[in-house]
Amino acid sequence: MASREQFSSKTGFIMAAAGSAIGLGNIWGFPTQTASNGGAAFVVVYFILAYCMAYPALMAELVIGRHSKSNIVTALKGISGDRGAPWFGVLVGIYGVVVASLILSFYAIVAGWMLSYLSESVFNIVGITQYNAWFTEFSFSRNFVFLAVFMALTMFVISRGVTAGIERWSTRLMPLLFILLVALIIYVLTQKGASEGLKVYLLPDFNQLSPKLILDAMGQAFFSLSLGVGTMLIYGSYLSEKENLPKLGAIVTFTDSGIAFVAGLLIIPAIFVAQEHGTTIFTETGSLIAGPDLIFQVLPTLFESMGSVGVFVAFAFFLLMSIAALTSSISMLEVPVSLTTEETSMKRPMATLIIGSAIFVISIIILLNFGALFGLVIDFTTVYSQPVLGILLCVFVGWIWHRNHVLKAIKSGMNDVENSFFWKIWPMYVRFICPLLILANFVQSLRG
Ligand code: PHE
16 A cells, blocks of 8 residues: 655644635635624634634544544544444445535535636736626526636645645645735725724624524534534544644634634625725615625625726635635545545546546536525535534544543644643543534524
8 A cells, every 4th residue: 555645744734724624614604604693792602612612523533533544434434443333434434525525516616606706807907898797697607617617726736635735735825815814904994984894893792692693603613614524534634643633723723713703804894895885785684795795796896996906906805715715625625535545446636536527517416406406505514414423523532432542542742641631621522512512503403
């Protein structure tokens, strides 16, 4: 067997894992969920849940991955040897792989829209405007073309492997993402109307707290840290035994929630700046426009009203969105590709081509039945499956895998783990609290 690839450094892992976590979920999902859940109270709840619920679950995935040095299916099958049935591990693993692939199938469609708006801004910068309608209006041809381009980019990175693909591109793109984000924030905050947005975003009104708010925050925390579907597990499996997992997991959680927070400093004030420019920002029911209309109508009209600088701001914004989407989508595709290369004799480029094409076909089926399938696939994967898988992964670490084996797996890279605060709390946490919290979330959302 060829030796298994690894991230070449700690930074490489952090860039890749943060790249996976930081995606459309942060820059679009988090600010809009904040807006539609009444502002700052949501931000506070989200932060509490990100550290108290999502971080422990992330640790479960990283520990399983680094210990097993394999994809989610093989990893769970191996752990099941302790106190369970291997077929159960295989089944849960396959469920994770299917969900990761389906998330990619809708995510790539949305990412394609970002690329089409990005292309429009490039055309506008060079003065070609006759295609603007095609770039910005919903049509099969437009959706198909940019979906294909985005899938090709994702497949290109994954076909190159762990260091030359995932690590290299994450390390190149993440700093650029950060610079774009900061530049856009500085620009938007100097515009008229921004301070009103900041108030909505930063001053909590705890009367807004509701079960729905808490559930939305939990779902958001889960999606945002890419949990449940084996992405963090496989990235953990490419980590060296020398690394301190609880620390790296904390850095990734901190970076992910930090960027979500910072993205809110851009999007929410931008909505209010758009209002200054005459755009309607509230729906008929009085809540802030939050869905696709926000990104594809409110913000573009804002960019247009900014005069000649607007095309450049639009370019920076959609480039930011496209980069965020790409570093996340590669982590989704890595899940089925790693399974295939590790369990069959197929080489990585071929596995990437076949699996990427299959997911592309699923995306096309979704596009052709957009009304019926798009929302359905999103709900099936992110609302139902990610929490279920989250519970199952906690059960694997808390109940099926032997405690001594878990300890040994964490100990590598963190010698004094037994005396740490982490080891006092975390095992009990993944055993009881995490599954129960997620279960409560899940039951509520089923009821709702
Ligand atoms: N975390 C990514 C985002 O915030 C989405 C994602 C979900 C990535 C599941 C991988 C797996 O956009």
